[in-house]
Amino acid sequence: MSRANAYFALPLAALVALVALLIWLKPFETLAPGAPPVEALTFESVRLEPGMFRAKVRVDGSGPVSIAQVHVDGAYRTFTQSPPGPLGRLSSAELAIPYPWVDGETHVIVALTSTGATFDHSIDVAQATPDLFGPTAWMLLLVGLLLGLAPVAIGLMSFPALRQLGREGTGFILAMTVGLLVYLLIDTLGEGLEAAEGVLERFHASTLVWVVAIVTASGLIGVGRRGDKPPEGLKLAGFIALGIGLHNLGEGLVVGAAFATGETALAAFLVIGFIIHNVTEGFGIAAPLTREQPTLINFTSLALLAGLPALLGVFLGAQVVNPLWTAICFGIGAGAIAQVVIEITALLVRQSGAAKLAGAPVLGGVVTGLLVMYVTALLV
Amino acid sequence: MLDWLQRNFSRRESLKSAGQLGLAGSICTALGIVTPASAANAKMAKGHAGHHSGENRTVGRVDHARNGFDPHAILTDWDRGTLSTDDQGRSVRSFEISAIDKEIEIAPGLFFPAWTYNGRVPGPTLRANEGEHIRVTFRNAGSHPHSIHFHGIHSASMDGIMGAGMVNPGDEFTYEFPAKPFGCHLYHCHAVPLKRHIHKGLYGAIIIDPDPELHPEHRDVALSRQLGSEENRHWQEMVMVMNGFDTNFDDENEVYAANSIAFAYMLDPIKIDPDRPVRIYLVNVTEFDPINSFHLHANFFDYFDHGTTLVPTLKTVDTVMLCQAQRGIIEFSFKDYEPGRYMFHAHQSEFAELGWMSFFKVEGS
Numbered sequence: 001m002s003r004a005n006a007y008f009a010l011p012l013a014a015l016v017a018l019v020a021l022l023i024w025l026k027p028f029e030t031l032a033p034g035a036p037p038v039e040a041l042t043f044e045s046v047r048l049e050p051g052m053f054r055a056k057v058r059v060d061g062s063g064p065v066s067i068a069q070v071h072v073d074g075a076y077r078t079f080t081q082s083p084p085g086p087l088g089r090l091s092s093a094e095l096a097i098p099y100p101w102v103d104g105e106t107h108v109i110v111a112l113t114s115t116g117a118t119f120d121h122s123i124d125v126a127q128a129t130p131d132l133f134g135p136t137a138w139m140l141l142l143v144g145l146l147l148g149l150a151p152v153a154i155g156l157m158s159f160p161a162l163r164q165l166g167r168e169g170t171g172f173i174l175a176m177t178v179g180l181l182v183y184l185l186i187d188t189l190g191e192g193l194e195a196a197e198g199v200l201e202r203f204h205a206s207t208l209v210w211v212v213a214i215v216t217a218s219g220l221i222g223v224g225r226r227g228d229k230p231p232e233g234l235k236l237a238g239f240i241a242l243g244i245g246l247h248n249l250g251e252g253l254v255v256g257a258a259f260a261t262g263e264t265a266l267a268a269f270l271v272i273g274f275i276i277h278n279v280t281e282g283f284g285i286a287a288p289l290t291r292e293q294p295t296l297i298n299f300t301s302l303a304l305l306a307g308l309p310a311l312l313g314v315f316l317g318a319q320v321v322n323p324l325w326t327a328i329c330f331g332i333g334a335g336a337i338a339q340v341v342i343e344i345t346a347l348l349v350r351q352s353g354a355a356k357l358a359g360a361p362v363l364g365g366v367v368t369g370l371l372v373m374y375v376t377a378l379l380v
Numbered sequence: 381m382l383d384w385l386q387r388n389f390s391r392r393e394s395l396k397s398a399g400q401l402g403l404a405g406s407i408c409t410a411l412g413i414v415t416p417a418s419a420a421n422a423k424m425a426k427g428h429a430g431h432h433s434g435e436n437r438t439v440g441r442v443d444h445a446r447n448g449f450d451p452h453a454i455l456t457d458w459d460r461g462t463l464s465t466d467d468q469g470r471s472v473r474s475f476e477i478s479a480i481d482k483e484i485e486i487a488p489g490l491f492f493p494a495w496t497y498n499g500r501v502p503g504p505t506l507r508a509n510e511g512e513h514i515r516v517t518f519r520n521a522g523s524h525p526h527s528i529h530f531h532g533i534h535s536a537s538m539d540g541i542m543g544a545g546m547v548n549p550g551d552e553f554t555y556e557f558p559a560k561p562f563g564c565h566l567y568h569c570h571a572v573p574l575k576r577h578i579h580k581g582l583y584g585a586i587i588i589d590p591d592p593e594l595h596p597e598h599r600d601v602a603l604s605r606q607l608g609s610e611e612n613r614h615w616q617e618m619v620m621v622m623n624g625f626d627t628n629f630d631d632e633n634e635v636y637a638a639n640s641i642a643f644a645y646m647l648d649p650i651k652i653d654p655d656r657p658v659r660i661y662l663v664n665v666t667e668f669d670p671i672n673s674f675h676l677h678a679n680f681f682d683y684f685d686h687g688t689t690l691v692p693t694l695k696t697v698d699t700v701m702l703c704q705a706q707r708g709i710i711e712f713s714f715k716d717y718e719p720g721r722y723m724f725h726a727h728q729s730e731f732a733e734l735g736w737m738s739f740f741k742v743e744g745s
Contacts, residue, residue, distance in 0.1 A: 051433070068489030069438050071634075075733030076487070076642065078435045098434025112634060114489050116627025 038062045039113050042200050043121035044092065044322045046109065047129040053099055055109060055121065056322075058092040060200045071110040071118075072099050090202065101126045130259060130318045140256065140314050143271055147255060148248045148310025151275045152241075153303045155282015162283075162290050168361055170290050171352060175362040177240070177284035178344050179369020184247050184281075185337045187377075189213065191250055192330025198323035205324055209331040216335025217342070224343060230350070231343055234298060236288040239343060241306040243336035244281045248306065250333045251278075252313020253326055259318050273379035280372055281306060288347065436733050437643050440488030444641075447484050449500035451637075451644035455618035458587070458607060459504035466513070473508045473559070474515045479522040479547075479569070479582065486635050487642040487735065492625050494581035495522055495569070501640045502621040502665075503567070503584030507607055510562040510591040516555040520547040526582060527553075529570035531705065533560050541570045562590035562605075563687035564661040564707045579626055579633075579667035581640075585619050585707070587661055590690065598690035605659075605690075616652060619661040622672045622702070622726065622736065631668050635735045636726065642735025649739035654717050658740075660710040661687065664702035672736075673701040674710065675727035681712035699727050719744045 039061040047054040053072070059065040064086035070079045079097040087093055101107050103126060110120045130136035162173055189209065196205030224231040224239055231239055251274055285302050313329075348362060356362060444450040461475040477497050484494045484501060497503025508514055520526050525548050529540035534557035537544050547553045569582035592602040592609075603611040623640055624633030635642045652658060666672040675698060682692035683700050687709040694700065700708065714722070721739045725732040 066489060068440075068491075069487055071734070074730055075436050076438045076735065078437060078439050100433070112487075112490055112627065114491055116490060116492055116625075116634065118628045118630075118634060 037065075037115060039065050039115060039117050040200055040202075041065060041067075041111055041113065041117075041119040042198060042323075043109070043111075043119070044198075044324075046121060046123060048101065048123070048126055050128065051098055051100060053095075053097040053101065053107075053109060053123075055095045055097065056092055057095060057111060057119075058090065058200055059087045060090055060202050064088050066114040067093070067095070067111050068114045069112045070095060070097055071108075071112065072097060073107055074110075090200070103127060136259075136318075140259070140318055141311065143255060143259075144252060144311030144314040145307075146271055147252060147274050147314065148245075148278065149303060149307030151278035152244070152282040152285065152307040155279045155284075156286050156299050156303055158283050159286040159289060159294075159299070162286055165290065170287075171348065171356075172361045172365040172368075173283075173287045173290070174344055174348055175365025176369040176372070177287045177365075178341055178348075179366040179371075180280055180284045180373050181240070181243065181337050181341045181344070181369075182366070183370050183373035183377075184244070185334055185341060188247050188250055188330050188334040188337060191254065192327050192334060195323045195326040195330060199327060203324055205327045208324075209327050209334070212328055212331030213334035213338060216332045217338040218335075220336055220339040221342060224339065230346055232347060233288055233292045234294060236340070236343055236347065237285050237294075237302055238305065239336075240285050240288070240340045241302045243333070243340045244285065244306040245309040246329075246333035246336040248278065248281075249309035249313040250326075250330045252310040252315075253317035253321065253329060254313075256314040256317020256319075257321075257326075259314075273377070276379050277373065277376040280369075280376060284369075288344070436737075437646060438487045438490075438735070441647075442485045442488050442641050442644070447500075448482075451639045451641045452648065452650070454500070454502070454505070454639045455620070455650065457505065458507040460507055460607075461514075463512075470513045471509075471511070472513045472515055474517065475504070475506055476517050476519075477503065477528065478519040479526040481522045484581070484640070486625050486627075486637070486640055490627065490635070490642075492581075492627055492635075495524070495526070495577065496581050497528075497584055501581035501583075502623065502663075503582070505584060505619045505661075506567070506586040507589065508559040508586070509589050509606065510559055510594065512559040514555075514557055514559050517552065518545075518547060518555060519552045520549050523549055524577075525549065525571050526569045526577065527571055528555060528567050530555065530557065530567045530586060531565045532557055532586070532588075534558075539570075542572070546571060559588045561688050562588045562602075563684075564663065564709050565686070566663050566665065566705055566707055568665065568705075575631075575667055578665060579624070581623075583621065583623070583665045585621055585661060585663045587619070587687075595690055601690040614656055615659050616656050617659045617661070618650070620663070620674075622662070622664045622666055622674070624666045624668065624731070626668065633666070633668055633734065636666070636672075636731040637735045638738060643737060645738035649721055649741035652714055652722075652740045652742045654714040654719070654742050657711060657713045657715075661707070662700075662702070662710055663707040664704055666704060666731075669728070669731070671701050671703050671728075672731065673699060673727045675699040675725055676710075676712065677723040678717075679712055679714065679722065681710045684709040684711075701727075714740070714742045717742050 041057055041059045044056045044058050066086040067081060070077050077097055077099060079095050081093050081095055083093055105126055107123045107126055108120055110118050112118050130140060165173065192209035193206050196209055199205035255271060285306060348357060459475060461473045464472050466472050480496050480499050482494055482496045482499050483491050486492050494501050516528060518528050525546055527540035527546045538555050538557050539545060540555065545553050545555060565586045567584055567586050569577040571577045589606045590602040592599045592606060595602045603609050604615060606612055620638040622638050625635040626632060627634040662674055664672045680696045680698050683694040683697060685693040685708045719742050721741050724738050724740060726736040
C-alpha cells in the first residue's frame with residue numbers, strides 16, 4: 001500500500017474502531033436503565049376486500065416491535081399476522097383482519113403493541129380496493145387515458161395556432177410554459193412532501209423527495225446536453241413531455257389512490273379538474289416546436305410520453321402503494337420538471353438575451369402560466 | 381374514544397361536501413365513474429359478503445402463571461387475614477399488604493406497567509365480619525409514595541391521605557379501624573396524582589359480612605352472607621372489580637374488564653350450578669369514564685347498593701350502573717334454566733367490545 005492510500009485508510013479505520021467500541025461497550029445503556037422501548041409503526045397500505053382488511057404495516061424502534069392486539073372501531077378483533085412474531089426494525093408484516101366493514105363509512109384500525117402503545121389508521125370512506133383484472137380495470141383504464149393522454153393531445157392541437165405567432169408571441173408562449181411548469185414543480189414537490197409524512201421517520205422521506213428531485217434534474221440536464229448542445233425544438237419538447245409525463249404519473253397515483261381508498265366522489269372531481277388543467281400541459285409541449293416541422297408521429301410520441309404515465313399511475317395508485325415509493329415518484333417528477341424549466345429559460349436567454357428575461361413579455365408569460373394553472377387547479 | 385369519533389366525523393363531513401359540488405359530480409355519475417350516494421347506501425354492509433367473519437375478542441392467551449394471579453381464582457380467593465384477640469378482648473383481623481411495581485399482561489401479549497397491592501390487580505379481596513377490629517399492615521415496596529384509603533368508617537389519622545397514612549417507598553404503616561358498616565366496599569391508593577395511582581392498579585375490594593345476631597329482622601339474609609356459614613355455602617359467591625387500563629397514557633382506556641384481564645370470562649366462561657343462587661360483589665373503579673355498568677342476559681337480579689342493606693335497594697333489574705367507587709351486591713338464580721352460555725357485560729358497548737364481555741356457563745343440573 002502506498003503512503004497516499006494509507007492516508008485515506010486512516011480516518012476510515014478510526015471510524016470503524018469508534019463504532020465498534022460503542023457497540024461493544026454500550027456506554028449509553030446506563031443512561032436509561034429499564035426505559036421503555038421507543039416504538040413506531042405506520043400503516044403503509046390497507047386493502048379492503050369483502051369482509052376483510054389487509055393492512056401492511058412497517059415498524060421501527062429501539063428493539064423488535066410485537067403487535068399484541070388489534071382494535072377496529074374501538075373493539076378488539078381477531079387477526080392474523082404474517083409473518084408472525086416480533087417485527088425487527090424497519091421490517092413489515094401483513095395484518096389480515098376479518099371485519100364486516102360498511103360500504104361508504106369510516107373505519108379506524110388501531111394496532112396495539114406489547115408495550116401498550118397504539119398506532120391508528122383511518123379508512124375515511126370504506127370501499128373495496130379495485131381488482132387489477134376485474135371490471136373496475138376498464139374504468140381505471142378510461143380514467144387513466146382521460147387524465148393524461150386526452151388533455152395533452154388536445155393541448156397539442158394548438159400547434160397550428162401557435163405557429164401563427166411572431167417572434168414576440170413565441171417568446172411569450174415559452175415564458176408561459178415556464179410559468180406552467182413552475183406551478184407543476186411547486187405542486188409536485190408539495191405532493192411528494194405530503195406523501196413523505198406517511199413514511200417512518202427513519203427514512204427521512206421529505207429530505208429524500210428533495211434529493212431525488214435534484215439528482216433527477218442534474219441527471220436529465222446532463223443527458224439532455226450530451227454533445228454540449230442544449231436541447232431545443234423537438235428534443236426540448238421531448239424533455240418537457242417527459243417531465244410532464246412524470247408529473248402526471250404522480251397525478252395518476254393520487255387519483256388512483258383516491259379510488260382505492262373509496263373517495264370515488266373525490267376521484268371523479270380530480271379527473272374532471274385534471275383534464276382541463278392538463279390541456280395547458282399539451283400547450284407547453286407544443287411551445288418549443290413552432291419553428292420545427294414535426295410529423296404526426298412526433299406529436300403522437302410526445303402525447304404518449306406525457307400522457308401514458310398517468311395511466312400507469314392510476315393503476316399503481318389504485319393498488320394502494322407504499323407512501324415511500326409515492327414520495328420518490330413525486331421527487332423524480334419534480335426533478336424532471338425542474339430540468340425543463342431550466343432548459344426553456346436557457347432557450348429564452350439564447351433567443352433574446354438574458355436582459356429580456358426581466359422584460360414584460362417574459363414576465364407576463366410566466367405570470368400568465370402560473371395564473372392559468374392556478375385557476376384551472378381550482379377545478380381539481 | 382370520543383376523540384377519534386369527532387375526528388372522523390369531521391373528515392366524513394368534508395368528503396360529503398366535496399360530493400355535493402354539483403355539475404362535475406353529475407357528469408361523473410352519468411359517465412359511470414362514480415356511484416351516487418344513494419346507490420352506495422343501497423349496497424351497505426358489503427363487508428358481510430365475504431366468508432370471513434372474525435370475532436370481537438383478543439387473539440392468544442394471557443399467561444396467568446407469569447402474572448401471578450388468575451382472574452378465575454380472583455373471583456373467590458377471599459383473604460381472611462389472621463384472627464386474634466387483643467388485650468381489650470377485641471377480635472382483631474390482621475391483613476398484610478405490600479405495594480409492588482409489577483408489569484402485568486392484561487390482554488394476550490399486551491403488558492401494562494402496573495402498581496399493585498400484593499402483586500395482583502385488583503388487590504386481595506379482604507373479608508371480615510361486622511364488629512371485628514381490622515388491622516392492615518401496609519408496606520410500600522414500590523417506587524412512589526402510596527397509601528390505602530379504605531371506604532368505611534375510621535378516624536382521620538387512618539384515612540390514607542396526605543399526612544395520614546401516606547407511606548414513602550420502603551416505609552410501613554398500620555391502618556386500624558372497625559369493620560363497619562357491613563357491605564361490599566372498596567380500598568385504593570389515595571396518593572396524588574390520584575388518577576394515575578388508581579388506574580395503575582392500586583385498588584381492591586373489602587367485604588364486611590353482616591353479623592346475623594345484630595340483624596334479627598333479616599337474620600337469614602345475614603347468615604347467607606356470612607362466609608363459612610351453612611346458609612352461605614349454598615351460594616355461589618364471586619367478586620368482580622370493574623376496571624380499565626390506559627396502556628398509552630392518553631387518559632382513555634384501551635382495555636376494560638372485570639378483574640383486569642380482557643375477555644377472561646368470555647374465553648373461559650364462569651361455570652354456574654343452576655340449583656344454587658349466585659351473589660356477585662361488584663365494585664367499579666374504572667378511571668377516566670364517568671360510569672361503568674353490569675348487564676345480565678336472559679335474567680333479572682336484585683341489587684343491594686353498597687351492600688349495606690339486607691333488603692334490595694333495586695328489585696328485578698337486569699342492568700345497574702355505578703359511578704367510580706360505587707359498588708353493590710347482585711343476587712340472582714339460574715334455576716330451571718336451559719344449560720348454556722349466558723352473557724353478562726358492561727352495557728356501554730364500547731367497554732364490552734374492549735374487553736368487559738363475559739359468559740356464565742350454566743351447567744346441566
